[in-house]
Amino acid sequence: MADDAFQVELSDDLDGARLTGELDLLVYEKADVALSPLFDAPGDVILDVSGLTFVDSSGIRLFVRLERAIRDRGVLHLRGASPHIERVFQVAGLPDLGIVIADGHDG
Amino acid sequence: MAEAATAGGTQTYPAESDSLLADVRRYVAAAAEPYLEEPSIHDLVLAVTEACANAIRHSGSDEIRVTVTAHERCVEITVEDDGVYRMSLPVVDGDAGSHRGLYLMAAMVDDFSVRRGTAARTGTTVRLLKCAS
Numbered sequence: 001m002a003d004d005a006f007q008v009e010l011s012d013d014l015d016g017a018r019l020t021g022e023l024d025l026l027v028y029e030k031a032d033v034a035l036s037p038l039f040d041a042p043g044d045v046i047l048d049v050s051g052l053t054f055v056d057s058s059g060i061r062l063f064v065r066l067e068r069a070i071r072d073r074g075v076l077h078l079r080g081a082s083p084h085i086e087r088v089f090q091v092a093g094l095p096d097l098g099i100v101i102a103d104g105h106d107g
Numbered sequence: 108m109a110e111a112a113t114a115g116g117t118q119t120y121p122a123e124s125d126s127l128l129a130d131v132r133r134y135v136a137a138a139a140e141p142y143l144e145e146p147s148i149h150d151l152v153l154a155v156t157e158a159c160a161n162a163i164r165h166s167g168s169d170e171i172r173v174t175v176t177a178h179e180r181c182v183e184i185t186v187e188d189d190g191v192y193r194m195s196l197p198v199v200d201g202d203a204g205s206h207r208g209l210y211l212m213a214a215m216v217d218d219f220s221v222r223r224g225t226a227a228r229t230g231t232t233v234r235l236l237k238c239a240s
Contacts, residue, residue: 004129004211013141022129022132024128024129024156024160025156025160025163026126026127026128026129026162027123054132054152054153054156056128056153056156056157056160056207056208056211057157057160057208057210057211058142058160060207060211061207083146084145084146084149084200087146088153088211091211091214091215092210092211
């Protein structure tokens with residue numbers, strides 16, 4: 001469905017992005033390319049995931065890789081996750097890696 | 108299994124399709140909707156996505172078949188391919204091979220089983236069961 005097509009909108013300062021749609025294995029490469037500037041971010045990276053309607057282990061893998069890339073310089077924040085998406089983040093153990101998960105009220 | 112009402116039957120998807128995972132999600136969500144509520148439907152849809160993604164990545168199968176069956180308060184999904192199940196140990200501190208998908212799949216359902224396709228007997232079947240809470 002077109003409404004759920006995965007999209008990335010990078011922030012002007014290249015310190016974050018807004019993700020929308022469904023993030024799964026079949027859009028992993030597209031997501032990886034779109035987010036690649038953030039791997040060199042000088043500090044914290046903030047991803048607005050409030051428009052993300054689905055995420056699978058491919059998406060988790062991408063966030064883990066991004067966190068590893070910026071770990072020495074900053075913290076990865078995932079903001080505005082829906083209850084479903086936040087649960088996937090929790091089950092996958094992202095908070096244990098130091099990734100900060102904040103719900104929609106904090107975003 | 109006795110008294111199994113078919114909820115949606117079997118859908119066949121070409122493994123090369125760019126929309127395979129999204130198509131499977133629509134199909135499973137619609138077929139499960141009369142029997143389960145949220146967040147159970149999302150859990151099942153995620154588990155099925157992981158099972159199909161594994162088949163796409165590893166089986167070499169040309170097609171993937173998804174069957175939805177309802178058993179009163181539970182929905183059972185089978186994901187079948189015609190390939191060989193490739194299992195690898197996670198690489199320490201690895202990335203793609205860390206089995207996150209298998210773990211997520213298992214965490215999202217009430218029960219699951221894997222009948223692994225081998226060179227002598229090809230065809231992997233993953234069975235997933237999700238029940239109303």
